[in-house]
Amino acid sequence: MNIVQLIEKDRHWRDISHSPRVSNDDIVMDLNTAIQNIVRDRYDNFKVKKGYSFQSTQNLRDQLGDLVKKSANIAAVGNLIPKINFPTDYRHIVLAVAVIDGVEYVAVPKGYDEFRTIDIDPFLQPTIEPPAQVYYAERDTGLEVKWGNVGVLQSLYFYYLKEPVQVKYGTEYTIGTTFTVGDSLIAIASPDGVIPQTTTTVYNGVTYNIGDTFTIVLGFLTLTSGWALKGFVNTDLPVLTHEEIALAASKVGMAIVENFTKQVVLDKENKEQ
Numbered sequence: 001m002n003i004v005q006l007i008e009k010d011r012h013w014r015d016i017s018h019s020p021r022v023s024n025d026d027i028v029m030d031l032n033t034a035i036q037n038i039v040r041d042r043y044d045n046f047k048v049k050k051g052y053s054f055q056s057t058q059n060l061r062d063q064l065g066d067l068v069k070k071s072a073n074i075a076a077v078g079n080l081i082p083k084i085n086f087p088t089d090y091r092h093i094v095l096a097v098a099v100i101d102g103v104e105y106v107a108v109p110k111g112y113d114e115f116r117t118i119d120i121d122p123f124l125q126p127t128i129e130p131p132a133q134v135y136y137a138e139r140d141t142g143l144e145v146k147w148g149n150v151g152v153l154q155s156l157y158f159y160y161l162k163e164p165v166q167v168k169y170g171t172e173y174t175i176g177t178t179f180t181v182g183d184s185l186i187a188i189a190s191p192d193g194v195i196p197q198t199t200t201t202v203y204n205g206v207t208y209n210i211g212d213t214f215t216i217v218l219g220f221l222t223l224t225s226g227w228a229l230k231g232f233v234n235t236d237l238p239v240l241t242h243e244e245i246a247l248a249a250s251k252v253g254m255a256i257v258e259n260f261t262k263q264v265v266l267d268k269e270n271k272e273q
Contacts, residue, residue, distance in 0.1 A: 001239065001246070002186055002213060002232070002234045003028070003167055003169060003170070003232045003233065003234050003235075004186045004187075004188055004210065004211045004229060004232070005211040006031055006167070006235070006242060006245060006246050006249075007027050007028070007031075007169070009242075009243065009247075010030070010031065010246045010250045010253075011027070012246075013246060013247050013250035014250050014253065014254070022253065024169045025169060026253065027253065028167055028168065028169050030249035030250070030252040030253040031167050031235070031245060031249045032166050032167055033249070033252050034245050034248035034249040034251075034252055035164050035235055035237060035245055036164070037252075038237070038241060038244065038245060038248060039067070039091075039161075039164055042060060042063055042064055043060075043064060043092055062240060063237070063238065063240065064237075065238075066237065066238055067091075067161050067236065067237070068094055068159055068160070068161055068162075069089070069159070069160060070157065070158075070159050070160075071086065071087050071090070071157050071158050071159075072087075073099065073157045074086070074155055074156055075154070075155050076145070076154060076156065078153075079144060079145050079146070080139075080141065080142050080143065080144055080145070081142045081143040081145065081156045082141065082142045083139075083140070083141055083142035083143075084142075085142075086142075087160065089162040089163045090160050090163075091160065091161045091162055092160060092161040093109070093138075093158045093160050093161075094158070094159045094161055096136055096156060096157075097157055097158065098134050098136070098145055098147065098153060098155075099153075099154045100128055100134070100147055100151040100152065100153050100154065101151040101152060101154070102154070103128070105128060105134040105147070106134070107134045107135060107136045107145060107156065108134065108135050109135070109136060109137070109138070110136070111137070112137060115135065115137040115144070115146070118135060118146065119146070125148070126146040126147050126148045127147070127148040127150075128147050128148055128150060128151055129148075129150075132147075134146070135147075136156075143156065164235065164236055164237060165233055165235065166233065167233050167235050168231070168232055168233035169229070169232060170229045170230055170231035170233070171231050172188060172191055172227055172228075172229055173185075173223070173227065173229075173230055174190075174223065174226070174228075175223045175224070175225060175226075177222065177223070178221050178222055179216040179221050179222065180216065180221070181216055181217060181218050182215065182216060183215065183216040183230060184213065184214075184215055184230070185203075185213065185214055185215070185216065185228040186212070186213050186228060186229040186232060187200065187201035187208035187209060187210055187211065187212045187213075187214070187227070187228055187229075188201070188227050188228060188229050189210050189227065190226070191227070198225065198226045198227065200226055201223060201226030201227060201228050202223065202224040202225045202226055203223050203224060203228070204217065204220040205224075208226075214228075
């Protein structure tokens with residue numbers, strides 16, 4: 001779903017529980033909160049399952065796989081990979097690879113307590129001798145790496161779960177606006193209070209319904225009738241999560257004392273999804 005379709009779906013859930021209609025900006029805030037909650041719930045709950053990997057769970061890959069990116073090689077400063085050089089959209093590390101004397105080694109994450117004791121444990125001591133055991137621990141300044149007393153840590157790169165984009169509604173336009181070739185638009189209903197009320201948009205001889213997308217082409221730089229949205233930002237979570245996002249956003253928007261009963265209705269519906 002694009003941003004307009006998500007908003008309409010959110011309104012659908014709100015109207016089921018007889019909620020008063022709210023502004024698009026309010027719903028966009030709720031959608032962003034819902035997206036953050038969904039990512040946090042999926043990945044943070046998964047991390048506590050020891051002995052599994054991100055790639056081993058198909059459902060998790062389907063839901064968060066689009067958010068996994070690869071960083072550039074980050075140069076080491078001694079045994080530290082500086083956090084200041086991490087990607088700006090970094091959230092969680094999925095897999096880290098250390099480059100020591102030109103050779104790549106998968107680095108295993110360790111907690112603070114574990115990281116202090118691996119040097120004295122004969123079975124866990126860091127080494128690049130086969131079978132190699134390279135470790136890292138996250139610090140406020142970056143990643144501290146241990147690999148033994150041989151070789152020089154040159155760099156490290158990692159696959160990481162990035163921050164989901166913040167969805168944005170954009171700006172509403174109607175006839176009289178001149179667009180630019182290549183502009184991406186979404187058909188919308190006329191804003192509240194605008195007369196006459198319209199639910200379709202006509203452009204270049206084609207009628208578009210609410211939520212339909214189209215692109216401005218040469219020779220047709222204006223709308224024939226209706227309204228359209230420009231400058232929107234859609235969620236980068238996959239389509240299979242969109243229904244849940246809209247439902248979760250509607251719950252967020254009604255999670256106040258006077259709407260408690262309405263939220264119960266949505267909780268029941270959410271469990272049935």
